[in-house]
Amino acid sequence: MLQIDHLTTAKAKVSLDNVSFLFEAGxxxxxxxxxxxxxxxxxxxxxxxxxxxxxxxxxxKENITKRPIRDRNMSLVYQQFINYPHxxxxxxxxxxxxxxxxxxxxxxxxxxxxxxxxxxxxFLHRRPSQLSGGQQQRVALARAMVKQSRILMLDEPLANLxxxxxxQLREEFPRLVADNQESVILYTTTEPxxxxxxxxxxxxxxDGEIIASGPPADLFAHxxxxxxxxxxxxxxxxxxxxxxxxQVLYFGEGQLAPSEGLQLPPDGPVTIALRPDAIEPxxxxxxxxxxxxxxGSQTIIHLDFDFGRAIMMVExxxxxxxxxxxxxxIQAEQMMLFAPDGRNITLRDN
Amino acid sequence: MNKFYHTxxxxxxxxxSIFVVFPFLWALSTSFKDANAITSGATYIPWVDFEPSTxxxxxxxxxxxxxxxxxxxxxxxxxxxxxxxxxSLILGTLAAYGLSRFEYRLGFVKNADITFFFISQRIMPxxxxxxxxxxxxxxxxxxxxxxxxxxxxxxxLLPIAVWVMTDFFAGIPKELDEMAMTxxxxxxxxxxxxxxxxxxxxxxxxxxxxxxFGWNDFFFAFTLTFTETxxxxxxxxxxxxxxxPWWSLSAFALISVAPxxxxxxxxxxxxxxxxxxxxxx
Numbered sequence: 001m002l003q004i005d006h007l008t009t010a011k012a013k014v015s016l017d018n019v020s021f022l023f024e025a026g027x028x029x030x031x032x033x034x035x036x037x038x039x040x041x042x043x044x045x046x047x048x049x050x051x052x053x054x055x056x057x058x059x060x061k062e063n064i065t066k067r068p069i070r071d072r073n074m075s076l077v078y079q080q081f082i083n084y085p086h087x088x089x090x091x092x093x094x095x096x097x098x099x100x101x102x103x104x105x106x107x108x109x110x111x112x113x114x115x116x117x118x119x120x121x122x123f124l125h126r127r128p129s130q131l132s133g134g135q136q137q138r139v140a141l142a143r144a145m146v147k148q149s150r151i152l153m154l155d156e157p158l159a160n161l162x163x164x165x166x167x168q169l170r171e172e173f174p175r176l177v178a179d180n181q182e183s184v185i186l187y188t189t190t191e192p193x194x195x196x197x198x199x200x201x202x203x204x205x206x207d208g209e210i211i212a213s214g215p216p217a218d219l220f221a222h223x224x225x226x227x228x229x230x231x232x233x234x235x236x237x238x239x240x241x242x243x244x245x246x247q248v249l250y251f252g253e254g255q256l257a258p259s260e261g262l263q264l265p266p267d268g269p270v271t272i273a274l275r276p277d278a279i280e281p282x283x284x285x286x287x288x289x290x291x292x293x294x295x296g297s298q299t300i301i302h303l304d305f306d307f308g309r310a311i312m313m314v315e316x317x318x319x320x321x322x323x324x325x326x327x328x329x330i331q332a333e334q335m336m337l338f339a340p341d342g343r344n345i346t347l348r349d350n
Numbered sequence: 351m352n353k354f355y356h357t358x359x360x361x362x363x364x365x366x367s368i369f370v371v372f373p374f375l376w377a378l379s380t381s382f383k384d385a386n387a388i389t390s391g392a393t394y395i396p397w398v399d400f401e402p403s404t405x406x407x408x409x410x411x412x413x414x415x416x417x418x419x420x421x422x423x424x425x426x427x428x429x430x431x432x433x434x435x436x437x438s439l440i441l442g443t444l445a446a447y448g449l450s451r452f453e454y455r456l457g458f459v460k461n462a463d464i465t466f467f468f469i470s471q472r473i474m475p476x477x478x479x480x481x482x483x484x485x486x487x488x489x490x491x492x493x494x495x496x497x498x499x500x501x502x503x504x505x506x507l508l509p510i511a512v513w514v515m516t517d518f519f520a521g522i523p524k525e526l527d528e529m530a531m532t533x534x535x536x537x538x539x540x541x542x543x544x545x546x547x548x549x550x551x552x553x554x555x556x557x558x559x560x561x562x563f564g565w566n567d568f569f570f571a572f573t574l575t576f577t578e579t580x581x582x583x584x585x586x587x588x589x590x591x592x593x594x595p596w597w598s599l600s601a602f603a604l605i606s607v608a609p610x611x612x613x614x615x616x617x618x619x620x621x622x623x624x625x626x627x628x629x630x631x
Contacts (some may be wrong), residue, residue, distance in 0.1 A: 047532060049531075049532075068536070069531040070532070072532075074532065075532065076528075076529070078525055078529070080525065082523070082525050082526060082529045084526070084544055086547040086548050096533035096534050099533055099539075147533075
């Protein structure tokens with residue numbers, strides 16, 4: 001169990017601001033946030049690489065805030081595949097075990113087993129520079145895991161890999177870390193899909209703070225704040241300004257009555273959040289097509305309304321001409337409403 | 351077009367090689383001549399153009415009017431250069447690592463200023479330092495000693511080592527040190543176990559610079575020694591008399607260049623190796 005209380009780092013471009021959380025062993029926590037949200041800062045602060053100006057880190061109730069880096073019982077995999085260039089793949093993975101005081105033969109035997117687990121059993125005596133990017137990251141992963149640390153931290157480990165390798169390692173990840181049941185695994189990413197796929201618990205960070213946490217599906221369905229909704233939505237969620245008056249929702253020239261699957265809050269300004277699946281072709285609204293792009297088997301269309309911009313997604317590859325008008329409908333049951341202070345105030349009929 | 355460039359490149363390299371190697375061949379040829387062969391016009395090939403003589407070489411190992419024994423100066427030069435280079439490399443590497451990894455601040459003085467302070471030692475002309483060094487060594491009783499010269503040479507070579515190594519360490523990602531510490535090393539352990547083994551090219555370059563500057567220095571070797579200690583560059587001057595012994599001078603020149611050339615040939619492969627490849631992507 002890892003407990004962090006009020007972690008705060010010195011003011012900088014990215015800094016932590018009073019971050020507290022309780023991490024349970026055996027869980028995979030995916031930390032999602034945009035670049036500069038403070039994810040790496042949090043991992044580095046936990047590791048002792050970035051100094052704290054306030055806060056405590058407790059591992060199994062023991063305060064380790066002041067412990068030297070090497071005594072923290074933590075492992076870190078960097079976004080850049082960092083390996084020791086002067087050592088073979090086998091010695092790279094044996095390196096932390098040797099520092100733990102294990103005999104060379106024992107360390108190499110354990111390292112060899114770990115390298116076989118990550119699929120590098122045939123590359124033991126190569127240098128990291130002789131491996132592909134994906135293999136180099138596997139070496140880094142093996143070196144982090146072989147220590148059996150209580151805390152295994154992975155800082156965007158797939159970010160520098162090409163798409164195919166990323167998909168492959170993402171699929172393999174649960175198997176690779178399966179042996180680390182006693183560990184707390186922290187995995188940072190900027191990709192909502194990755195965060196939701198890999199984590200038991202998703203933590204959303206923004207501006208150096210944890211702004212939401214919980215099971216990925218729940219967070220996606222009911223983001224507690226506008227910032228959370230923004231961070232966890234991919235393709236991007238669209239926000240439109242509107243207001244409620246006499247139980248009717250107005251936005252630009254459009255309006256929606258409460259009978260359409262959405263309960264409306266009391267009169268006042270609101271921010272309407274539209275995920276791409278909340279907009280469908282054909283309907284009462286007219287939008288101008290801004291940009292149309294293909295994403296795998298889907299087409300993403302950027303729309304300009306009189307009340308703002310939004311993104312629509314349709315299955316299949318469709319050709320839309322930029323500048324044309326398109327009639328669309330908005331699914332009220334897919335809509336979310338946020339108060340001016342950013343709170344989610346969506347109320348469904350059910 | 352490619353063939354044309356290839357031919358042009360080959361011709362240029364050939365020309366350049368001749369330009370570089372020719373003085374050595376000339377010196378080698380001259381070292382086997384005697385006074386007659388030297389004054390009878392340009393000759394190149396022994397036994398064909400002139401009758402070779404070993405006088406130039408034997409005179410370097412003879413005491414007295416026939417020559418000068420260079421074994422003593424050679425050993426002195428080697429000792430001073432090696433010790434001073436080694437000390438400078440050790441101190442310079444440690445200083446450079448500190449400057450590249452930790453932030454120092456003393457008033458307005460920061461890391462860049464400290465680095466410049468080191469380099470600035472090489473900016474001023476040596477003559478400025480001659481008298482202070484002379485007086486300091488005199489106070490220490492270290493004039494005309496190997497110890498005194500080592501002290502002075504360390505002061506002269508340290509800036510070179512700091513300069514080269516600071517630049518080299520700046521190219522090694524800090525994440526490598528951090529990774530070593532997360533893997534169980536202390537900061538000093540990270541330096542010795544990870545950073546230093548990956549710094550061989552930098553160490554070789556810095557070491558070569560130290561050796562070259564130390565080995566070739568004439569000025570301080572001349573001003574700070576008298577009779578007890580003599581370095582090669584000074585003893586070569588003492589060969590000169592009313593008749594310049596070109597044969598001995600040529601042999602001497604080849605002997606003085608040989609150690610550095612040998613070292614350069616041995617360490618060249620370490621200089622060109624990109625050891626950081628595979629460290630970080």
